[in-house]
Amino acid sequence: MSKLFEGIRLKPIFIILIGTLVFAFGIIHFNLENGLAHGGFTGITLLLYYLFTIEPSLSNLLLNIPLFLIGYKLFGRLMLIYSLIGTFSLSVSLRLFELYPVTHLPLQDDMILVSVFAGVFAGTGLGMILRAGGTTGGVDILARLAEKYFGMSLGKFMFGFDAFVITISLIQITLTNAMYTLITVFIASRVIDFIIEGASAxxxxxxxxxxxxxxxxxxxxxxxxxxxxxxxxxxxxxxxxxxxxxxxxxxxxxxxxxxxxxxxxxxxxxxxxxKEVSGEGFTFDNKRRPLKPS
The missing domain is CATH 3.30.70.120 (Alpha-Beta Plaits)
Known part of the structure; x- marks a missing residue:
């Protein structure tokens, strides 16, 4: 049992938990309340809700269970554990906001604002989760595969997959809302890349x-x-x-x-x-580790 949890750290877990809360807040309060779709497996869960009123918190778990085995083969034990934490935490966070919404934001008359904030919340939440070494399952695992073997950025892959899911969502949502959703996922993809690449540009x-x-x-x-x-x-x-x-x-x-x-x-x-820099003079404390002449 001790070997199973060897190498697990509390800081990434904490970041993943916060990230899922941020992501779930955006999905419930901006996407779901305003009839927007989304990309990836989250978009599929929203479509299932619009069509069959299946709660996203439940369908998120059901859709992701088959991918855990794939995630284990691709990324090993640690990432599987972090992915399990991310996926279950996301379902819990979604359920929490489904039952106890923080606030109601009547923004139907300003869908541009809805799209922007939905993208910022989704990108921030997913970016935190991915940077901590976890995923929320689904397309996150596929995106890491594309990055590992094809050199594609996580944000660009997700944007392409998201566009595909949004196209399918047209069977339920209007074309106008689909276009607003594209704005959302584009913003989310940019935010994800920014967070993963680091603010220390x-x-x-x-x-x-x-x-x-x-x-x-x-x-x-x-x-x-x-x-x-x-x-x-x-x-x-x-x-x-x-x-x-x-x-x-x-x-x-x-x-x-x-x-x-x-x-x-x-x-x-x-x-x-x-895009990212680490080492002496940037991520080290100069007072404790003074610069050495080259």
């Missing part, structure tokens, strides 16, 4: 300069940032030259550009997006 800079040492020293002293010196060769001159690689927060980008122009106005540099 940064910028990486490749600097080619004849004053690499001066630039590196200035970056350390004036920005408290480290850098790495790489060796390259010019394609036209075939000369060996040094390339400085540096990662900074978005808010520090202007300061870095000004510093480069100040030290070497003739430096060539390129700037690229970094």
């Amino acid at each position: 940064a910028k990486s800079t490749m600097i080619i300069s004849s004053k690499t040492e001066e630039l590196s020293k200035a970056i350390i002293e004036r920005m408290s940032r480290g850098s790495t010196v790489l060796t390259g060769r010019g394609s036209f001159t075939a000369d060996e030259r040094e390339i400085l690689y540096c990662v900074v927060n978005r808010s520090e980008l202007i300061q870095l550009k000004n510093l480069i122009h100040e030290v070497d106005p003739y430096a060539f540099f390129s700037i690229n997006d970094v």
Whole structure:
């Protein structure tokens, strides 16, 4: 029994529980109350409710049970446990809001607002669950398979599957509501990618300069940032030259550009997006782990 729960941590479980509450709140208070569909297995549960009044909390469990075995084969014991927690927690959260809705929001006259908030709640909840290493079953497992073997982002795969389910939902919902639902799932997919990729988005800079040492020293002293010196060769001159690689927060980008122009106005540099960054100077406490000169 101890081996079964080996490696299970409380923090991911807590995040999954909060994520399912956020997701369920959005589904009940925005999608269900305003006649919107949804994507994935959640969209199927809503369609079953519209057609046969089967509560989403029940159909969510019934639809996901066959996928647990697939999830185990694909991702192993830990993810299976987190998926079980996510799926059961989602059904409990849905049932909770079905029985005790927090509030009634009369927004039928502003479906754009409904679509936006439905997408934000769904994306935030699912993003938290996925980032914690869990799923709510269903399309989440299929999305992780697509990411693992085909390199597709979780959000893009979910958007494609969602569009398919929404098309089927046209047998019950109006075309107008289907179009509003597409707005919802698109926003949700963007929010999911943002949460999974992290809010610590940064910028990486490749600097080619004849004053690499001066630039590196200035970056350390004036920005408290480290850098790495790489060796390259010019394609036209075939000369060996040094390339400085540096990662900074978005808010520090202007300061870095000004510093480069100040030290070497003739430096060539390129700037690229970094969707997630971890390590010294970003996720470590600088007071306890001071930067070391490169």
